[in-house]
Amino acid sequence: MKNLLVSSAIAGALMLAGTPAFAYKIFVSNERGNDITVLDSENFEVIDTFDVGQRPRGIAVSPDGKSLYVCTSDDDIIKEFSTETYEFIRTLPSGPDPELLVVSPDGTRLYAANEDDNLVTIINLETGARVVEVPVGVEPEGMGISPDGQTVVNTSETTNMAHFIDKDSQQITANVLVDSRPRFAQYKADGSEIWVSAEIGGTVSVIDAESKQIKEKITFEIQGIRSEAIQPVGVRITPDDAKAYVALGPANRVAVVDANTYEVLDYLLVGQRVWQLAFSPDAEHLFTTNGISNDISIVDVSEDEVIKSVQVGQQPWGVAVADVD
Amino acid sequence: MSEAVSTERSATNKALDNEPSGFSGKAYAICAGGIIWREALRFLHQRERFVSALVRPLLWLFIFAAGFRQVLGVSIVPPYQTYILYEVYITPGLIGMILLFNGMQSSLSMVYDRETGTMKTLLVSPLPRWYLLVSKLAAGVAVGILQVYVFLAIAWFWDVQPNWIGYLYVLPALILTGLMLGSLGMLLSSLVQQLENFAGIMNFVIFPMYFASSALYPLWRVQESSPLLHTICLFNPFTHAVELVRFALYQQFNLEAFLIVIGCTVFFLGAAIIAYDPARGTIARKKQG
Numbered sequence: 258m259k260n261l262l263v264s265s266a267i268a269g270a271l272m273l274a275g276t277p278a279f280a281y282k283i284f285v286s287n288e289r290g291n292d293i294t295v296l297d298s299e300n301f302e303v304i305d306t307f308d309v310g311q312r313p314r315g316i317a318v319s320p321d322g323k324s325l326y327v328c329t330s331d332d333d334i335i336k337e338f339s340t341e342t343y344e345f346i347r348t349l350p351s352g353p354d355p356e357l358l359v360v361s362p363d364g365t366r367l368y369a370a371n372e373d374d375n376l377v378t379i380i381n382l383e384t385g386a387r388v389v390e391v392p393v394g395v396e397p398e399g400m401g402i403s404p405d406g407q408t409v410v411n412t413s414e415t416t417n418m419a420h421f422i423d424k425d426s427q428q429i430t431a432n433v434l435v436d437s438r439p440r441f442a443q444y445k446a447d448g449s450e451i452w453v454s455a456e457i458g459g460t461v462s463v464i465d466a467e468s469k470q471i472k473e474k475i476t477f478e479i480q481g482i483r484s485e486a487i488q489p490v491g492v493r494i495t496p497d498d499a500k501a502y503v504a505l506g507p508a509n510r511v512a513v514v515d516a517n518t519y520e521v522l523d524y525l526l527v528g529q530r531v532w533q534l535a536f537s538p539d540a541e542h543l544f545t546t547n548g549i550s551n552d553i554s555i556v557d558v559s560e561d562e563v564i565k566s567v568q569v570g571q572q573p574w575g576v577a578v579a580d581v582d
Numbered sequence: 583m584s585e586a587v588s589t590e591r592s593a594t595n596k597a598l599d600n601e602p603s604g605f606s607g608k609a610y611a612i613c614a615g616g617i618i619w620r621e622a623l624r625f626l627h628q629r630e631r632f633v634s635a636l637v638r639p640l641l642w643l644f645i646f647a648a649g650f651r652q653v654l655g656v657s658i659v660p661p662y663q664t665y666i667l668y669e670v671y672i673t674p675g676l677i678g679m680i681l682l683f684n685g686m687q688s689s690l691s692m693v694y695d696r697e698t699g700t701m702k703t704l705l706v707s708p709l710p711r712w713y714l715l716v717s718k719l720a721a722g723v724a725v726g727i728l729q730v731y732v733f734l735a736i737a738w739f740w741d742v743q744p745n746w747i748g749y750l751y752v753l754p755a756l757i758l759t760g761l762m763l764g765s766l767g768m769l770l771s772s773l774v775q776q777l778e779n780f781a782g783i784m785n786f787v788i789f790p791m792y793f794a795s796s797a798l799y800p801l802w803r804v805q806e807s808s809p810l811l812h813t814i815c816l817f818n819p820f821t822h823a824v825e826l827v828r829f830a831l832y833q834q835f836n837l838e839a840f841l842i843v844i845g846c847t848v849f850f851l852g853a854a855i856i857a858y859d860p861a862r863g864t865i866a867r868k869k870q871g
Contacts, residue, residue, distance in 0.1 A: 481648075509665070526665045554664055566664040 281538050284325055284577045285546055285553055286313035287570030294569040301555050301567055307343040310336055315357035316575040320364040328355035335369055340579040350387040351378045356398050361406040368409050370397035377411050389427050393420045401442030401451055410451050412439035419453045431469040435462040443492040454489035461489050461503055473519045482508050491533040496540050504531040504545060511545055513561050525563050527554035535576040546573035613709050614717040621721030635729050639676035647672050659800045661832040673742045674828035675797025681726045681760045686788055688722030689767030693774060712855045723760035730756055748831045755830035759823040762843050765851035772857035795821040819846040
């Protein structure tokens with residue numbers, strides 16, 4: 258009997274040891290499918306799909322992992338859903354055609370770029386009310402936030418600028434001209450740099466956070482792919498600031514860039530028209546949405562190898578990861 | 583003259599009928615060792631053959647695949663789990679090509695051996711005829727597998743980098759594929775009398791087998807352009823050999839391909855053994871003719 262108990266205890270311990278360290282869910286917004294696909298972190302399989310509204314694009318998860326915010330662009334609002342039950346919680350006010358959004362690190366504010374009215378909407382997440390609208394350039398899209406939450410960077414597609422908005426004054430403090438059609442802004446984890454991708458320009462501008470000067474412009478070249486097809490969109494930098502990943506749109510590649518030397522290390526083949534990127538909570542995997550091939554690709558970050566591609570809904574656009582531990 | 587030949591043949595047959603019921607394991611080992619050693623010597627002395635057998639698939643990999651890199655289209659087919667470059671797709675097909683050419687070439691050498699008379703030295707061995715043929719086949723397969731691994735080593739530098747375990751998993755698939763293609767070549771070699779005729783058969787066998795298969799394009803792509811060609815591909819044992827290798831290289835087992843390849847191997851080898859049988863086979867008939 259004693260032996261049986263010991264064996265059971267060992268077996269139980271082994272089973273627990275087999276459980277992945279980080280359990281999380283991957284949420285993918287399907288622009289044409291008007292829904293969100295949910296995948297698990299164990300086998301990267303689709304576990305659920307739920308309707309959210311018209312043309313969902315930018316999505317983000319609250320810092321506590323409980324809420325999912327979705328820009329339903331054609332409904333002209335932002336919707337909040339539970340990451341556990343996928344139930345609709347509330348709507349949040351935005352301007353017309355919200356496209357991308359970021360949540361402040363403390364989870365109290367949400368910043369959304371409204372493509373059609375040249376405004377960035379600041380929303381108080383505690384009250385669910387609009388705090389203020391900050392006028393920016395024409396066709397605002399990319400939204401980045403500094404690790405301390407003090408500065409928000411918005412990119413405007415037609416003005417070709419990165420606008421720096423101060424959290425307290427809610428005013429633009431600096432404008433930096435970048436290459437044509439800037440799509441995305443991403444801060445380094447140490448807050449020293451902002452990387453801004455330019456879709457038509459085909460570059461990523463690295464802006465010094467302090468001086469607001471462009472310190473480097475990263476270009477891309479892929480053998481056998483014409484340069485017009487290389488269109489940088491989503492950008493993500495590893496939490497240790499060692500490597501950056503840049504989605505290159507119709508080039509169907511994700512560029513791996515050394516975040517210190519700015520040298521392109523590799524190009525990873527993924528699905529068609531790769532758009533947005535997101536890391537797993539442990540940053541061991543990177544997820545890419547591939548709009549034309551209707552799937553996401555999963556990259557092993559330590560090996561820089563695409564391990565799997567999984568079909569999701571119609572025209573996947575945004576991707577966010579919620580830690581459900 | 584023909585009477586003399588006939589008398590000689592019946593004497594041989596009698597000798598075979600009276601052959602001892604069993605040989606020691608040592609006798610079998612000596613025989614197999616001799617055949618394999620001869621094949622190894624031939625291989626070592628014909629370095630050009632080895633190099634040319636490697637150049638062929640490498641040209642396909644470096645030049646043909648480079649041109650098709652972006653053309654093939656995007657789709658995920660098992661055993662792959664994500665998007666792959668054309669170079670990666672074509673590699674198992676090129677492995678099949680190496681084994682196909684190798685199988686045919688070693689059979690070609692059997693026709694040559696027959697013409698030069700070396701074959702007689704082999705066939706006078708008192709050991710069973712099937713054993714001699716299988717030993718010859720095994721020697722050819724060993725040479726082919728060596729060529730495949732050298733090719734895979736070069737392809738690794740061309741970004742064709744399966745998991746290292748895949749290189750082990752693929753070995754049984756290579757042996758089976760090599761045996762199937764080698765025994766097919768052996769069967770064909772029994773049908774031709776002269777070296778010149780063999781070249782024609784190679785053209786009628788190698789190229790159709792290679793092109794009407796999944797070696798160059800996935801079957802869904804073939805089906806899109808021609809359902810008839812797709813059906814032909816499905817009936818081509820080479821398609822299944824390539825798929826067996828493709829799955830094994832990515833540590834997966836394709837049961838359907840395995841059963842078809844093993845079935846074809848048994849059929850081709852059985853037919854070749856019968857064809858080389860001095861009493862019943864095509865060789866005997868040719869001599870009679």
